[in-house]
Amino acid sequence: ADKEAMHIHYITGGGGSTPAPTTTPMVTLVSEEISVLHVNYSDSATPGTHAKPINVAFCELWYKVGGPAPTGPNDCPARCNVSRSHERIIFEPDDRGKTVYGYAHWVNRNGKTGPWSGQITAIVP
Numbered sequence: 001a002d003k004e005a006m007h008i009h010y011i012t013g014g015g016g017s018t019p020a021p022t023t024t025p026m027v028t029l030v031s032e033e034i035s036v037l038h039v040n041y042s043d044s045a046t047p048g049t050h051a052k053p054i055n056v057a058f059c060e061l062w063y064k065v066g067g068p069a070p071t072g073p074n075d076c077p078a079r080c081n082v083s084r085s086h087e088r089i090i091f092e093p094d095d096r097g098k099t100v101y102g103y104a105h106w107v108n109r110n111g112k113t114g115p116w117s118g119q120i121t122a123i124v125p
Contacts, residue, residue, distance in 0.1 A: 018108050021055075021113070029089075031122070036125070037091070051085075061079065061080050063080075063089075064077060065099075070103075076101065103117055103120065
């Protein structure tokens with residue numbers, strides 16, 4: 001019972017490799033506090049929930065604050081891993097009023113990544 005309560009599970013059945021995710025995260029950045037944006041996500045296959053797909057460890061978000069809009073994820077210097085919907089990203093006071101541009105994708109427990117989302121934008125409160 002303690003193992004189940006602490007989410008400790010033994011790997012059985014050979015522990016084969018899990019395939020890369022095939023869906024994309026649908027991310028919205030919500031302002032609730034000054035200089036903070038909360039990352040809310042859902043899966044493109046189940047948009048009505050805030051749950052990750054099975055075997056996905058986290059949503060990886062690459063983003064850029066201010067300046068010209070990036071043309072893709074590789075133009076985004078900042079990165080964060082969001083393991084639960086509604087986690088927050090804290091920005092510097094100088095970033096207030098600037099636009100945040102980002103891209104997200106799922107990363108499974110084996111480190112394999114899914115396809116990138118479309119561009120995400122928000123303004124730092």
